[in-house]
Structures are given as C-alpha cells and as structure tokens.
Amino acid sequence: MLQIDKLRVSVDDKEILKGLTLDINPGEVHAIMGPNGSGKSTLSYVLAGREDYAVTGGDIYLDRVSILELAPEERAALGIFLAFQYPVEIPGVPTATFLRTAMNALRRARGQDEIDAANFLRRQREAAKHLGIADDMLKRPINVGFSGGEKKRMEALQMALLEPRLVIMDETDSGLDIDALRIVAENVNRLRSPERSFLIITHYQRLLDYITPDQVHIMADGRIVQSGGADLAHKLEAGGYAAFGIKDAA
C-alpha cells in the first residue's frame, strides 16, 4: 500500500532523511523507533504533505502512485491520516463543527454523500464513548485548554471518524499517562482491519506493549538501520539504542 523509496528530505538546506526506504502492506502495523533527532517527525510530516520540507530525492507511493505532488487535503482524501505529536489548538472553531466539516470534505472528495446532522451526531457519540470523551469537550474549540491526554484522545476520535486507510501516529505516547495510553491503544486495535495500515512512530517501546506490530524498524540519522519482528522492540528496550550502536540525544 505505502512504499517509501530512497526518500531524501531537507529542511533549510539541512538533510534530515537520507534515503529512507519502507514498504507497508494493507492491514500491517509497522513501528518506527528511533532516538530524538533521527528524523521520525520529519517523516510523518512529509507523508502528510506539510510544506517547508524539500524532497530532494526518492519518492512516496500510495497504491503505486506518487503522492509527492499532492496537497495535504488530497492525501487525506486518499486515506492518509496523521495523528499529531502536538495537536494544534484552534480557538474559535468548535470541535464538533470541525469534525463534521472534515468528514464531509473527505466524503465529497471521495465521491460520497455528505453525512446529515443526525447521523453525524450518532457516529460522533459512539466514537466518543469508546474514548471517554465527554459531550462538553466536543463543544469546546479544537484542542483549546485540553490536557495532553485529552488532545491525544481527540486525535484518536478523528482517526475513528475520518476512516483513513493509512494511519501515521507521531509519538502518540509522549505525555500520556498509562490510562490514556491504554485507551488510545485500544482505539488502534479496534480500528485494525485487513485494509487499514498503521505506521507508529515512537521513541519508547511502551505503546507497543498494547499494540503488537507486524514489523519494527529502527531509525537513525535519517535511515532505517534495522528491521525485524515485534521482538526487536523488546531487544531495544533491554539494551537501549546504544546496543545498536546509535547515539541517543535524549
């Protein structure tokens, strides 16, 4: 489904990704682990289409078609969803209004009918219940005044409602207490399906205690340096990045 081919990316003339290659098949869960500064967040932003990143080499394919030229909203319409490490606060826009606007924008782009208010509310309520999100939170402006855990649960809610095919989770576990971590992980496990793939980007192994990945990749200095099964995460946890000859800035 997703193929990243020898991707090279620079920010302000500094090369961050240095020929990164990765294949993810439909239904697979991949984890990328790496120390701070290895380029993990850059990878997630580039996949979602953020400007200010210069792709200097390689390509990204979704279903064998390059997405490099596509705007973020076009990638979203194809089913790419990025769960942000730092979800953005947007004062003045009620969360529920935003969710419905996003759902309908995606439905229009995917050639589906818009969802009406009653159906939207029903689906929103269902998804919110699983995540322990109160109605009151949905009336508040997007992420404004939310705790770290609340913001991550809100990302999980969007993930559930927007029906992506490829979910990229950027350090979702950072700043989460153990209860919130469990809720977010359960959400992923509930959404796992043969058509939906996940790329979980993380510094630590603890999220992978709840979500069992099909493959684990270790990233350092803008490249994947080692790949393996779920047990690779445990080895990393036991020996640290140093055991793999990687310097961890953290």
Added chain:
Amino acid sequence: MSAMPSWLEQWRGEANENALRLGLPARQEAWKYTQIPSAWSVDKLRAKQGSGETVKFTTQIKNAVTLDFVDGKYIKSKLPTLPAGAIVMPLSEALAKNDETVRRMLGNSTPGKTRSLIALNLAEFTDGVMIYVPHGLKLEQPIFMHTHGRTDSVSHLRVLVHLEADAEATLVQHHTTAENAITNIVHEFDIGAGARMHHYRLQDDAQTATHFTFTESQLAEDSVIDHFSLTLGARLSRHEITTRLMGDGATCYVNAAALLGGTQHADFTSIIDHQCENGQSRQTVKNVLGGKSRGVFQGKIQVHPHAQKTDGYQMNQALLLSPQAEIDAKPELEIYADDVKCSHGATVGQLDDAAMFYLRSRGLPAELARALLIEAFLADAVNLISQDEIRDIFIAALQHKQGEISDAAAQH
C-alpha cells in the same frame, strides 16, 4: 422632506452654513489615516436620488419591526402592534407630528459644531428612524432598519433612539448599495438609567461605495449599550463612534469587525468617555485584511478625574491575508483619575501555518480551512450578538464576503 416644522428649517439652514464653513475633513489629526478624495466638496455630498433598479430587500428578521429605505427615502415598513407607549416610526412621520423627543434630540447641536459631515447630515437628511421606549418597557421585537442606496445616490439618514429608565430595545441595521453610492448616517442614542440598548450594524455596500457613519451615545447610570459594527462593503468607509458614560455604573461595549479585500479602506474611530464612577467599557475590534486593503482603528479612552473605579478594556487584533494589506492602529488612553483599571492590547498576525496544515491534513481544502480560521478569528466579536437569528444574518454575510475574497485571490 415635506411637512418640515419651522424650527427644523431654521436649524438646517444653520447646519448647512456650518458644513460649508468647515468644509470636508482634510489634513486633520482625527483623519490622519483616512482621506476623502480631494476633488470632493460639501456640495457633491448633497442628498441625491440614484438610478437603476428598485431593490428587493431579502433579509428578514421574524417578528421584527422593519423599516426599509431607498436612497434615503422611506419606502415601507412592517410595524407589528407595539406595546403601549413605545414608538418606532420613520423620522419624517415623527417630524410631521412635531414630536417633542425628536426636537430635543435633533437640538443637540454639539456634535455638528466641529464635524462637517454631521452638520451636513442635519442639513440634508431625507428621513430616518425614531425610536422611543417608555419607562420599564422591554421591547421584545427587534427593530430592523434596512437601507439601500442605488447607483450614484447620496443618502443622508438620521436615527434617534431614546430609552427611558429600565427600558430595553434592539436595533439591527443592514446597509447595502449599488455602485458609487454615498451614505451618511448619524445616530444618536439617549439611554436612561438602568436601560439596555443593543445596536448591531452590518455595512455591506458595493465595493465602489462610500459610507460615513456617526454614532453618538450617552448613558445614564447603570445603563448598558452594546454596539457592534461589521464592515464588509464600501471602497471608503468610516465609523466614528462616541460613547459617553454620564452616570455612575454605566457599561458600554464598542465592538467592531471588518473583512476587507481589494483596495477597500475602512476606518473605525471611537471615543469612550468615562465621566462617572464605576463605569465599564469593553472593546474588541478585529480586522481581516486581504488584497491591498487597509484597516484603521483609532481608539481613545478618556477617564475624567472623578471617574474613579473605571474599568476599561480594549483589544485590537488584525489578521493580514496579504503582504500588501495594512492596518493602522492608534490606541489612546487619557486617564485623569487615580483609581482605575484600564488595559489595552493590539496584535497583528497572519494565518497560522500550523493550524492551516492541521485542518488540511484532516481533508479540508485550503480555501475552506482559511475560511474557517478567518471565521474563528472574527468569532469572538460576532458572537457578542446574543440573538441567534440576528447573528446568523451577520455570519451569512461574512461567509458570502469570504467567498468573494477567495475568488479574487484565485484570479491572481
């Protein structure tokens, strides 16, 4: 105007001389950022009928007392039965009846002494609205004044509002014009003790039009006035608003928002005059400026020596959508009392890239994301309109204007 009382005839004559003597504002500190074309004169701005289609007013407010004006002339109204003692009528009708309130309020000649456009308005007004609400009456029905200026018209309208103690009323204005129309509206609000006045105006003139507005309000003790102006139209517009807190414990809201594009220029100049103790003023002014548009905010807060315990707040924020857009802001605090709380702030910014990316990554096309952020920026001003039906009219006009600005941006 037919059936003009003789006292008015005399005042108009005096006002006309005054306007001619003063000439149009030019090279004055108060008009530092806003220029009236130098070729214009007092005579060019005399009341004039326009040409073109008679317009159909489509905006409605349910249960409202509605008065429609075209080129400054009263056309028709929907006047549901009002509670006993309340008066809402075209000014021409009130003058024909030689109404005492009208005479008293028009007789307040101070504002026109130094300002030619107010003097000219007195000399030239062809109609307007007169509102009187007796003691203790809360007028449930909003009063909706709809004005339209046809092509090349010059309209002068006068709005007089007097609320007796503990009364309450809501005035909503929707102004539209065709090409090159000029509008000059003067409001006077006399708000009695404990009374509450809500005043919401939507200026949605043609992009080639000119619009001057003057608002003079005086507040007795414990009264509240709530002004909100939304400026979307006109090439050149200026709203000059003076609010005098003349009784202890009075409160005023002097809020405004503008969404401009092209070469539009909109000036919001306010004076809040705290003359008594325990007064409160709240001011939120927001400008969203695209194209080569220019916004001006001059906000003066005066606190007199005996106006102790005054609580003043002023916030001015601008969002610049293009590198050629410009905001000129001049806040002024003149405080002569020693026990007061006055704060003001100003920000100028651009659309937040991180917020844009966040929304787009959720599937919102760039234009929709932009519109949502602009609406959000203006929301805390527009949301000050408490009645849903009225707020929706303003939001709909805003959204329409956003569409126009986006189309214009897309063509470049």
